[in-house]
Each structure stands twice: as C-alpha cells, then as structure tokens.
Amino acid sequence: MKLLDGKKTSNDIKDEIAAEVAKMKANGEKVPHLAAVIVGNDGASLTYVGSKVRACERVGFESTLVQLPNTTSEVELLDKIEELNSNDDIDGFIIQLPLPPQIDTQKVLMAVDPSKDVDGFHPENFGKMALDMSTFIPATPFGILELLDRYGVETQGKHTVVIGRSHIVGRPMSILMGRKGFPGNSTVTLTHSHTKNITQITSQADIIITALGRPKFLKAEMIKDDAVVIDVGITRVPDENAKRGYVITGDVDFENVSKKTSYITPVPGGVGPMTIAMLLKNTLLARERRR
Ligand code: NAP
Numbered sequence: 001m002k003l004l005d006g007k008k009t010s011n012d013i014k015d016e017i018a019a020e021v022a023k024m025k026a027n028g029e030k031v032p033h034l035a036a037v038i039v040g041n042d043g044a045s046l047t048y049v050g051s052k053v054r055a056c057e058r059v060g061f062e063s064t065l066v067q068l069p070n071t072t073s074e075v076e077l078l079d080k081i082e083e084l085n086s087n088d089d090i091d092g093f094i095i096q097l098p099l100p101p102q103i104d105t106q107k108v109l110m111a112v113d114p115s116k117d118v119d120g121f122h123p124e125n126f127g128k129m130a131l132d133m134s135t136f137i138p139a140t141p142f143g144i145l146e147l148l149d150r151y152g153v154e155t156q157g158k159h160t161v162v163i164g165r166s167h168i169v170g171r172p173m174s175i176l177m178g179r180k181g182f183p184g185n186s187t188v189t190l191t192h193s194h195t196k197n198i199t200q201i202t203s204q205a206d207i208i209i210t211a212l213g214r215p216k217f218l219k220a221e222m223i224k225d226d227a228v229v230i231d232v233g234i235t236r237v238p239d240e241n242a243k244r245g246y247v248i249t250g251d252v253d254f255e256n257v258s259k260k261t262s263y264i265t266p267v268p269g270g271v272g273p274m275t276i277a278m279l280l281k282n283t284l285l286a287r288e289r290r291r
Pocket of ligand 1: 140163164165166167168169170191192193194195198211212213214232233234235271272273275
C-alpha cells in the first residue's frame, strides 16, 4: 500500500506557486488577489475560509475576507458579488458554501463572473469542463486529478466508481475520469443513495472515489485487492478524548481498507489540503488570464 500524500503534494504545489509569485514580484507585476465571501458563523466554514486565507499568505497572494452576517439577504449578497465582479484588483473569488436558507445558492453562483469563478462552479465553466475546454476545474476534483498525475496512477482503461453525485465533487469527478486524456480514459460508474447492490459495483472497481460524507462507509469487503481508493469525505465525529471534542473522519474504513489497496489517500492529509492548493492554482491561472 502506498499513501497518496496530499499534505506533501500540496506543499510542493504551494512552493511552485510561491516561486511563480516571486517572479511576478521581481518583474514588478501585480500578484494574484483572491477574495473569499462567507455568510454566517458556521464553525467548519470559518475554519475552511481561514485555511484558504492563510494559504494565500503562504504563497504571496493578496487576499480579502468578506464576512457577512447570517441575516444577509440574497439581494445584499448579489450586490457584494457585483462589487467583486467589477473590482479590477480582484482576480478571483469564492463564495463559501453552505449559504443560509434565505439565499438561493444557484442564483448566487450564477452571478459570479465566470472569469473570476476560481471554484469552477458557474455553469459556463462546468460546461467547458464537460466539453474538455480550458477552464477552472472545481478545486477538489482538480486536486484528485493532480494527485493521480503526480503519483503516476494509471487510469486508462480502468473501471472508476464514484460514490456521491454532488455538483462540487462526485458529478465533476465522474466527468473528468471519463474524459479523453490522462488522468482520464476510465470507464466510470457514478453511484448515489438510490444505487442498488453497491458492494457488487465497488468490488469490481479499479479506482474508487468516495464523496458521500458517511464516516467509514467503504469497508474492506467492498473492494478488490490492489484497488486505488480516494477518500473525499470529511465528517466531524464527536470524540470526548479529542482535544477539540471531535475527530475528522473520512468515508473509508482506512485501517482495514488500506491493507488491500495499491494506493490510498489518508484523512486528514489527503484530498483536503489538495483542494486548497488547487484553489490557489486556479487563482494564479485567473491572474495570468487577466494579464
Ligand atoms: P453531498 O452534497 O453531501 O452529497 C452526498 C452524496 O452522497 C449524494 O450524491 C448522495 O446521494 C450520496 N450518498 C449518500 N448516501 C449514500 C449511500 N449510502 N450510498 C451511495 N451514495 C450515497 O456531497 P459533497 O458536498 O460532495 O460532500 C461529500 C463529503 O465530501 C462530505 O463529507 C464533505 O465534507 C466532503 N468534502 C470534502 C472536500 C475536501 O476538500 N476534501 C470538499 C468537498 C466536500 P443522492 O444524490 O442520491 O442524495
């Protein structure tokens, strides 16, 4: 079993981005500027946004955090997005999800200027991704592709099973693994909560990507020997022995599954840090496109 080490790989990517930023500075060019908008005080969302802002500092980007109260109306948020769209100094921005119930998430994501949509959630960018056109690939799927690429994991002709069909992970992942090229050229099965006999499907898979948010869902008896397992799940499971009162748990029963795999991502330290690194990469791309 070999670990797909997202912590180390994401640090390598951040070093590469920092070197690019240093070159920009040396040439007297403007450095990339990422803004993040958060509505409300959800603990996990604040943690994620904080990590994104710190990552910007680490690579030399400028960053702006826009914190809005939980009572923010849809119109107020749309006004803020318009402001960010027309602010020439900002190269890219993200809206941290989930949003409070009074706000229509789809409407908000549609309002982001596609050229600044570094999360790759706008339908224009999603459509381009599906058509193999150059675009912003959503950060989590992009991070998984990068891990497979950097570790030279063969995907061509393999059977990839994706568990979960969210718009931000499972669905784009299924498209990307089936596209022409590397990583890709896989035969993909996309599964969800209505899938019957999931063990029958996962036990035929060469590559399994779990993105469902159910701790330790994937068990050793559900996979074949030497499978590649990518665990996207992040769930806070209460644990009174832990310092914070919870432990971060993935969708995979790592202890038992890892014994049968050829490659596997740990949680934490797998897909999570890659997501942030790829958000930075998309922001660098946004700056280069605007230059
Ligand atoms: P989500 O919107 O929470 O949706 C979960 C998906 O899993 C749905 O498509 C659902 O099917 C499917 N599902 C639920 N139970 C299932 C079952 N028993 N068998 C098969 N499929 C099942 O998904 P998400 O936003 O992608 O989040 C998934 C997990 O990834 C969460 O733990 C989240 O925290 C984590 N995540 C991590 C990162 C990262 O950076 N590492 C980024 C994003 C998300 P239906 O469509 O039928 O309801």
